[in-house]
Amino acid sequence: MTINRRAFMKAGGLALVSLGADPIFLDRAAYALTSARGAVAGKKTLVCLFQRGAVDGLSMIVPVGDPWYWQERQRIALPKEQLIPLDGMFGLHPRLAPLKPLWDQHSLAIVHAVGSPSTTRSHFDAQDYMESGTPDVKSTPSGWANRYCNHPEEHSSTPFRAVAFGPQLPRTLAGSAPALAIDDLRTFGMRAAQASGEQKLTRAFEELYQGAATGLVASSSAESFEAIKMLKTANPTLIAPANGANYGKNKLATSLQQIAQLIKSDLGVEIAFVDVGGWDTHVNQGADQGQLAGRLDDLAGALGAFTTDLGERMRDVVVITMSEFGRTVKENGTSGTDHGHGTAMMIMGGNVQGGKVYGKWPGLAPEQRYEGRDLAVTTDFRSVFSEVLQGHLGPANISQIFPGFDRPAKVGMFS
């Protein structure tokens, strides 16, 4: 194992500098080395990153070619010269620079003007709809990713099939299929001064909960104890970042590092979830400096470290970013933006056909906007999710995962 990992790191490092038309992850020789370690279950992983608070998609992926962007954002438009050109029409926020290599290597795709058909501008309703996967239907009990995990064949042997990082289990993963919530891998488990004490406590509580717990408490605790056993053998937190990856110190970076550790430990993670807040920029949003820039710095830094760390293994991993809606086209009276409609998503890794901004651009002229004020939605978020599930994880029963959404439009990211 040690030898293989060292070889992998070396190969991964090489892969990083071999720029070409292929995605960086397609170095087959190195991939063969990692496969030799033997995976316990399906190898593909989807990482969902929720930007809670409604990110200003127009600042992440800036429509430089649309004159209304400049017109409506006198105080908060990004300085033109600082934008990282993508395709003439769009430019990347300078703080997303760590993601530019992925774009150049066709491993980062962007979908713009994406969002929900629901008209709500409530954070909480809109997040709920994006997580349940059923816009305007509040009664849906489960999350879309949990419904995906309801197909029985794969991953049945692992509690790690669906893992959320954070103190709470997100709505996206709520439902009848098992899903773990881990705030921090390093403190997950029973703690005692001695190993024997730890074992005794673990055994006792497992029995207590098996005996007398009901409902959600019973299922959640059962998953905990199963996970503890597997972590004890795999010990993922000992795995150091590879390829010189430098994770920051923020919570998102730590979570992504731990997701990478789980992936490398081959514990069968199929869907990982992590969220990051701070996008609700009503006041002094800033441009290349300031509030939003700081958040994007953390985001891109963590994602850059994650993709570098996984290196070759990124061929099995797709990361998708999402946010409940976007923000007003016109800046508000306090140098910020209010709740809007369409926004942008980023999809990176796996076999994604990157280096391209997908989705029809609706334009920012007042008459082209949604209700005269917001970026219109031209791509339903469920079309993106469907395509990512099928294009990356494999066949999925879309009408069961997104009830009432039978014919997703083709976005084209994986064709």
Place this chain on the structure above:
Amino acid sequence: MRRLIPVLGLGLSLAASAPAQVPMTAIDSARHVLNRLAYGAAPGQIDAIAHEGVLKWVDRQLGFNDVHDPALSDLERSFDVLQVSRLEMQQMLQNNQAKNQKAQAVGDSTTRQKLLDQLRMEQQGDRRSLQAMIGQLQTVTMARAVESDHQLDEILADFWTNHFNVFINKGQDRAYFADYLEKTIRGHALGRFDDLLIATAKSPAMLFYLDNAESVADGSDVILAAGRAGRGGRGIFPNPRAGVFPPNGIDPMSPTAQQQAKARAPKGLNENYARELMELHTLGVDGGYTQQDVIAVARILTGWTIDRRNASYTFRDPVHDNLPKIVLGQKFDGAHAEDEGMRLLKMLASEPATMHHVSAQLCARFVNDVAPDGCIDDAVHAWKKSNGDIREVVRAILHSPDFWAAANVQGKVKTPLEFVASALRAVGATPDSTPRLAQRVAQLGEPLFQHATPDGYGERQQDWVNSGALLARMNFAVQLASGRMPGATVNLDNVVPLTDDHAVLVEAINTAVLGGLMSSQTRQTILKEIADVPDPRMARALAVGFAIGGPEFQRQ
């Protein structure tokens, strides 16, 4: 007939005459009200309340007869944060910011870092620093939850703190929050809803948190006269027209300062508060308002801002939007300045949608995660009859058949705060004077006053039950029972007598800690796991840890 159930609590003797289909004894009733109106039972309290009469105790909690708690008053006096004014807190914040800015401006990076570290050390060491004050606020909240005799006050303070959530770490809110909690929330927790709503609307804490302090009539910079300028805290820039005072000593009349201020000054509306006011505080998201209503409400509330000279609410007419507006079909002609905001808030407070929305949330807190319709109806009825007297609304909920329905008893999972406070009460533990106990609540997922988004912490089991959180609760329980928990003093001798007889021990724990609800599986598992523990102290600590960390204690 179900209406009779609470009456049973009036005395033990009545319980015997209960109809067969009503299984609740006075003991059951006492346990139930202690779970829902209080942070669980302290040792012996279930018996005491069953004996006193459950409804008598409930009425006392509702304040019909005062709860006298001199011990708590003494305790509260030891917390400086409860005596310090908002203005003093603001000065502390500004001093910190000024020192910080000065350190940040140092060119040499080693010296800069040294200065910043030094500042941090100073802050941590100073008993009267802003950071210490914020820590005290969390500490006193834990102490009150565990020790106050007026438990319903604490429960409602927690409820309203989340209903009108403010994130304590947002810029100026570090200075404003203590006053918000003490006066705005706690001062109105059992008062009238419209008073509470207006108090939050005018609180510097809310004005800053949801940006209304910055929202001005569109195009109002034409009104800007040469005025004061200066930089505010993180996340906000001053509105010179709104009388924001320079906190940092830069000459406000200097051309640079004025230029900066003008460039940064708000130029128009900010919808943030207007939307959350209707979505979260009053009507509810399905309460029938539109985007146009959001904009109209924001316009009505322009000019409602903070005067930083005295850290207080003020109305600034020059930035108020004087044009006519329409909200929910009601005309506001625009000529009434601050009064139209007052009219708006009173109107929102008495809308049927508001009564329904807030009542449903109270029912979710007191009765069931999914608020039962009957209980909501009872609450709304009381709301109408009493013009929004919170005491009467809560009273109606507690008298509703749904509150006493068997399906709703033990039907809710404790939040982290409820779990920690009830665990301490169950073992008669005393929180110490440090924020360490609050830090444990934070580790379990509920850092007090630090919910960043305006919806506040959730009330439903799916908000709190998950694999990681349950393990953290088990660890907490073991640590607490072993007496090794920083932040609390435990003496199990006061709760469960020491004995070599494990069966007697476990039964004593069942009565004292689990209120008699220990399942036979739990009993067997605990007996088995302590069988090989010869030391009676260790066996007792382990068994109490299992009881508190086990499944029964997670419910209420």
